[in-house]
Amino acid sequence: MAVHLDLLPPFISRGGGEDFVKARHNLLLSVSPRDNSIGVFAGTVRSSHYAVNGVAPTQGKVRDILFASADKMPSAERRLFITDTSVIFAAFQNLISVTNEKGSEALFNVENLRLMNKLVNDYVNFAKECWVHASQAVARPDGLQYTADHYRSIYTCTSLFQTLYLPDPDVEHAPVGDExxxxxxxxxxxxxxxxxxxxxxxxxxxxxxxxxxxxxxxxxxxxxxxxxxxxxxxxxxxxxxxxxxxxxxxxxxxxxxxxxxxxxxxxxxxxxxxxxxxxxxxxxxxxxxxxxxxxxxxxxxxxxxxxxxxxxxxxxxxxxxxxxxxxxxxxxxxxxxxxxxxxxxxxxxxxxxxxxxxxxxxxxxxxxxxxxxxxxxQLLTGEVAKALVSAEKLDVWLSCHLADVMNALGLLQEAEEGEEVVDGTGTTLRQHHVLQYAEYLHSDPALWRITVDYMCACGEIGTYRADEVLLRVPLGFSSYSQPTGSDPGGKKTTVNDDRIADTEDEASRIRAGDIVGVLKEVNQCCFEHGREGVRRMVCRIAGKALMSEKQYGLAISYYTSAEDWPGLGRVIDQVLNEYITQGPAKFTSLVAEIAPSLQTLRSAADSSDYPMHGIFLHRLMFIVKYAEFHQRKISNDLIEAAADLMSMFEGDIAPTSWWGVLLQDSVEFLNHPGGMLFTSANIGLLLRKMEEVQTRTSQGSGEDYLSVLVKIIRSSGGKGIGGEKEALNKLKMVRLALAKYFARCGVIGVGGKDSLNAVTRNSNVYAS
Known part of the structure; x- marks a missing residue:
């Protein structure tokens, strides 16, 4: 079906079409995924393929992009009509769904016919209210999008449909003249x-x-x-x-x-x-x-x-x-x-x-x-399919809701079996008209929830369209802000203070851990329509957005809800990278937001609520434990800090790429002038880790063991010729500190004779 769109100002001035063609230009367009608006721009004949991706070739200069829409966005009074009648539509779908579970014949019993009659009567009454409202001689700054006569036409058509096709069951087969x-x-x-x-x-x-x-x-x-x-x-x-x-x-x-x-x-x-x-x-x-x-x-x-x-x-x-x-x-x-x-x-x-x-x-x-x-x-002559086509021309709202009720009453079956089928896409007459209305609603992004409800009522094809709408709903993580000032044309622009306050409050509550506002609605909408895959994708999008804003605790929550374990791994990598670039203080403050998620994930993993891969849980345990280690160092609680350091090795939660860093961290404890912070067993374990790092590095696996230490050295301004070489030099200092600590253990008898012998044996074994 051809659609005529008017561009203002005109893209090509009158009489300029021939010059436009001679310059080997053509018109390209890109459809917005957020609503049904269209961006129109000029391109060369050779670059027409850019229209597919919506990218205009600039060729060194800025090109104008004009925007148009297939439908005019609903105004305030129209949006009220849409939202009020959408409640009736939802109730009608629920009635159909419940009765279909009991069998197709259950829909036509007296009780259900009366319920349908009541719901259609609600449509009639809402159309009447809009007609009365639009007829009132009240000064409206923006005027009315639809005239009173328009709503009167909807009122008469819905009322006639009810009179003819859905009367009270008691008079359905009675003479119709008086009605x-x-x-x-x-x-x-x-x-x-x-x-x-x-x-x-x-x-x-x-x-x-x-x-x-x-x-x-x-x-x-x-x-x-x-x-x-x-x-x-x-x-x-x-x-x-x-x-x-x-x-x-x-x-x-x-x-x-x-x-x-x-x-x-x-x-x-x-x-x-x-x-x-x-x-x-x-x-x-x-x-x-x-x-x-x-x-x-x-x-x-x-x-x-x-x-x-x-x-x-x-x-x-x-x-x-x-x-x-x-x-x-x-x-x-x-x-x-x-x-x-x-x-x-x-x-x-x-x-x-x-x-x-x-x-x-x-x-x-x-x-x-x-x-x-x-x-x-057409209604009086029983030409219901033709009536829907005419109703769509009058108002797509009318054709949508009439088609929905007609289908429930079985009025469209004969038309679909004949030559009245709308297109070859496989959609029924009802689905076609309901989806046309949903596309009209899509012109207003604020009506995304209602748009999804109508689309999901249209089988598989409608559900797929709804998925695309849900994936593009702005989640509202960024606070709404627009400075008051003047536009290029000199017109002063202002922002509603209440709207700013509400949006900023919503954004702050999301950052505080509450799933509120749009994000909550999207999750709820996905749940209601059984779109689990879409819900997970939205959670991934939320997790990615929060990670970019360094809201790592919430990012982990959303990646976990999406069961996106690689995404969770990326968050962990990003937090660890914060340690490399920003140091321990910033690292510990970031991990403080993550720590509460660890207990939740461990409990969920134990109860099999999430089929979580153990490697990601271990990595999360590591960053939390490592942050606790640095927090205790900062608080000068060296005994507990040393215990944390050893527990990361003993529990085997430290990645091999961080072994060199942990060994470097142990130097401060090994050289501590006060009491002995490690037992002889601890020294043996450190020696074994040291020997493994050096041995694997000599065998060509230095990237697996020293990559993080190399990054830290470079981040702190190290200028060694070879990254691994300088990292190994750092580890020589660790070995020296271990030797000194070992010597102190022998002098003062820490751990007893047997313990010292054990340390010696371990050292000899791993040295060989």
């Missing part, structure tokens, strides 16, 4: 109250302009009180005694006209209507007794006999007179159809309406330029 007339009188009021007021103030109302038209129309529309009021006036004041008598006879006929809702059974109604028709026939006989001379039948203003005869003919149900009278009154085909079910065929059923409507339309056609009139005709 159709009630719908007509509700939405197309004729004659107006003002006309009656003007005529009632006249001393001789029949002398007033339009008197008989008013009287005929009130009788035709079943407005008995107004008709009787003026008939009593005629019976008491009109100069013709014949008309006085006839008016007296007509009053009880109109007052006693039977209506279906007055009777318990249709049979009783039919019998009463038959007796009533006999009264009308008697009135026709009385009418024929009036002399035919003009003086008798003409009162100086109008031929009252002809006028009264038309009214009686309508009551008799003469279809030719009915059509002529309605046309003379300036009425349309809908008025004839409603009156047909009241006077011509009082037992007219809903399924018989299409034939009657087609007969009427052949004589009094609908307006082919009026979408509202077209939709009414």
């Amino acid at each position: 159709l007339m009630e719908w007509l009188n509700t939405h197309f009021i004729e004659p107006s109250t003002e006309e009656g007021d003007v005529l009632s103030r006249l001393e001789s109302a029949w002398e007033g302009e339009g008197f008989w038209e008013y009287l005929t129309r009130t009788a035709l529309r079943g407005l008995t009180k107004a008709t009787v009021f003026f008939l009593k006036l005629l019976s008491s004041s009109h100069p013709s005694s014949y008309l006085q008598s006839l008016s007296d006879s007509l009053i009880p006929i109109l007052e006693d006209q039977p209506h279906l809702q007055q009777f318990k059974t249709e049979r009783e109604f039919t019998l009463a209507h038959h007796r009533w028709k006999n009264q009308v026939k008697a009135l026709r006989v009385e009418l024929h007794h009036v002399p035919e001379d003009e003086e008798t039948r003409f009162d100086g203003w109008d031929n009252w006999w002809d006028r009264l005869s038309d009214i009686v003919a309508v009551l008799e149900g003469r279809e030719d007179v009915l059509m002529r009278v309605v046309q003379d009154l300036g009425g349309g085909w809908k008025e004839v159809c409603a009156a047909w079910g009241v006077f011509v065929d009082p037992r007219l059923r809903r399924q018989e309406l299409p034939e009657v409507v087609e007969r009427v339309i052949d004589v009094i056609p609908y307006d082919p330029t009026d979408l509202e009139d077209i939709i009414h005709a």
Whole structure:
């Protein structure tokens, strides 16, 4: 389907198209993944492939990009209409889902039909409220996006659909005439109250302009009180005694006209209507007794006999007179159809309406330029698929919600089996129209939650579209800020202070560990629609964003929720890199945010809540333990710090690439002038680690053991010729400190003779 978009200002000035082509330029576009806006820019013929990626070739100069949208973003009053009716849509989907679990036939039991009727009635009432709201003469700074007449059209169409296709179950198979007339009188009021007021103030109302038209129309529309009021006036004041008598006879006929809702059974109604028709026939006989001379039948203003005869003919149900009278009154085909079910065929059923409507339309056609009139005709003739196409042109909201209800009622099955299928994508008629509405909602990023709800109600293809929307919802980690100032055009721009405060509060709460705001809604939305894969991807995105802001504790939480263990590993690597570049103080402050996550992860791993790889848990344990080690050093708690250092080796949680760093850290404890901080067993373990580092390095695996130590040396300004060589020189200092410590142990007898022998044996073994 071709879409016409207007660009302002025009991309190519008038008459410039030929020059544009001669310059080997063409128009390229890129669709925004966040909404349905489009960026349009110029490119060369050779670079047209850039449109796929949405990148414009600059060729050394800045090119203009103009933005357009397939749909206009909903305004405030429109957004209110959308959000309110989305609640009804959600309730309808829930009803369908629950009943489908019980079997397809369960949907059509009386209770569920009444529930559907109520929900559709809610659609009708919301359309009415919007119409009333838009009709109010209130000054609105930005005006209305849709006129009151637009919402009135939606109101009439939804109301007619309910009347025809989803009435109360008690009257579903009953005659439809009275209901159709009630719908007509509700939405197309004729004659107006003002006309009656003007005529009632006249001393001789029949002398007033339009008197008989008013009287005929009130009788035709079943407005008995107004008709009787003026008939009593005629019976008491009109100069013709014949008309006085006839008016007296007509009053009880109109007052006693039977209506279906007055009777318990249709049979009783039919019998009463038959007796009533006999009264009308008697009135026709009385009418024929009036002399035919003009003086008798003409009162100086109008031929009252002809006028009264038309009214009686309508009551008799003469279809030719009915059509002529309605046309003379300036009425349309809908008025004839409603009156047909009241006077011509009082037992007219809903399924018989299409034939009657087609007969009427052949004589009094609908307006082919009026979408509202077209939709009414298509609904009344049962052309539901065509009605949806017309409804989409009027308002995509209307086609979406009508298609949803039609599908539940089984009205679209026949159309889908025929030639009314919309496209070849495999979507049903319902899915097509609901997805069209969802794409319209996508024009407003703030309506992403409702957009996803509608998309997820459209099977697999809709769910895939919803996934793409969820993945692109801004999560709100960055505080909203926009300075007050002037734009390039000199127009002053301001920011709503409440919005800034709310967004900043949300961002700060997220950083405090609360899943709030948009992030919470995205998680909840994924849960409701069973989009676990998308939820994990969103958590990965959140983790990556938080890691870039050095919110490592929260980043670990989100990567864990996403079960993205490589992502967790990247966070750990980044935190360890902070130690290399920033030193112990910064490192310990960052790890303080991570420490609470360790206990949670260990508990989850023990309970198998997460199929976590042990290597990442061990690495997380290492950075927490290493941070505790430095924190104790800073606090001068050297005994516990030394114990932490040894526990990292004894528990085998220290990566081999950090062994050199830990051995370098041990020098301070080995050279401590106070008490002995290591046992002889500790010294033996350190010697074994030292020997392994040196041996593996000599065998060509220095990168595995000394890479971190080399980075630390370079970060601190070391300028050795070879990285590993300088790192090995540092380890020589460690070996010397170990030798001195070993000598001190021998002098003062730390650990006893057996312990010293053990140290010696370990040293000899690993030296060999």
